[in-house]
């Protein structure tokens with residue numbers, strides 16, 4: 001049974017940045033207000049953070065606008081931009097233990113995950129896009145007539161970036177990487193639950209030589225600071241990761257100015273296990289697929305489809321592994337699962353667990369709170385789940401797996417696709433033709449075959465359907481930060 005060990009104080013990192021970062025300065029909010037950020041493992045307050053709102057966003061947009069319209073960043077040699085981004089990565093790497101501890105303290109994720117997962121992936125993304133900085137260029141196009149036609153790829157302008165709390169540093173990297181490489185400037189709002197590491201990253205960016213005004217970070221709340229970013233006419237493009245509900249609000253608010261939008265939203269991703277799969281590998285994949293990051297992953301494999309022939313045996317493996325998962329102090333190197341990020345998420349997840357029980361699913365593992373301090377939840381497996389149950393349809397964003405049984409391929413594809421989401425999917429089989437067939441027919445932005453949660457900065461990530469639009473990472477991830485300009489030059493000596 002899962003236990004909670006007492007958090008170790010010795011690992012507590014220093015909190016250095018708690019103010020807004022605007023135009024290269026650390027400043028309090030104009031209103032003078034602050035808000036608390038808490039440690040979800042202990043429910044104790046970590047720090048008071050300046051609470052930005054529309055007045056502060058105004059200053060941040062002015063700084064970003066000036067840095068874009070007049071400053072050196074979009075004008076400098078592209079290779080120099082890449083060098084500065086590489087320098088930022090070196091500084092992150094030099095502070096990796098401190099950053100991992102800060103991330104763990106604010107978010108609750110095991111420090112070992114932050115140290116070996118989140119931050120290396122963040123470095124991967126930033127370095128990958130640093131490499132792109134001097135490789136962004138247009139084409140020459142042979143149009144009809146006596147013309148020389150070419151395209152230029154130019155930065156879209158000031159990017160407003162609103163990010164969630166589940167992977168704070170990684171989201172900073174995924175957002176800053178392509179924006180900086182393209183020559184854009186940035187106004188970012190981190191999530192209210194996890195503002196600390198975005199502020200530390202801003203400090204490192206400044207040290208690396210990113211000019212003042214290029215990156216501005218305004219912690220605060222969604223409906224105030226976030227909405228002000230979305231509505232501000234000085235922002236050219238909004239990149240958002242979070243819930244579909246918030247994305248709808250943002251789309252409506254951005255409509256007036258036809259702002260460019262990219263959204264990376266939630267999912268209810270099918271993880272499909274055929275009877276011929278390597279069952280040990282598939283069970284390990286099912287485990288990681290749902291429980292990584294306390295289940296707070298947009299691409300969590302939360303619908304586990306298991307072929308009927310192996311259902312009993314496979315569920316046994318999954319349940320056994322769930323019961324062995326070590327839940328506890330995020331600073332204990334042996335911990336695999338920390339607390340959920342806050343009380344609201346904890347309550348929401350416990351509500352889904354209750355609804356699963358009430359709708360008649362079988363709770364085969366977990367289902368309860370762990371301990372009485374901090375937002376810890378047992379790794380939970382529901383069997384006998386029906387497609388129409390809430391736990392099979394809605395994004396839970398917690399350590400709760402729904403197991404569904406299937407018997408035939410056509411039925412499987414139909415059920416796997418019967419969701420408004422389309423972020424990710426996985427299929428486990430030794431039959432190579434079937435693997436490709438399923439990969440082709442699933443309506444999802446990412447399909448993993450015989451693996452799960454494999455990310456690489458070079459591979460695009462994003463959603464079909466209501467899981468979002470636009471792609472992050474890879475070459476496609478640059479597109480939202482670039483405009484294409486077509487230049488047509490008459491080669492007629494009379495200048496026609």
Ligand code: NAP
Nearest residue numbers: 163164191192221222223226227242243246265266298397
């Ligand atoms: P959320 O409200 O969508 O929050 C994401 C970000 O948007 C936060 O920075 C938030 O600010 C901001 N925001 C909220 N309202 C806004 C508005 N009107 N205008 C501009 N920005 C706004 O998500 P949540 O409430 O934290 O979590 C709710 C659910 O969303 C989760 O249970 C999960 O299902 C889903 N979610 C998905 C992802 C993902 O990676 N796709 C990440 C997180 C959550 P605040 O700090 O004030 O909230």
Ligand code: MG
Nearest residue numbers: 191192222246
């Ligand atoms: Mg919120």
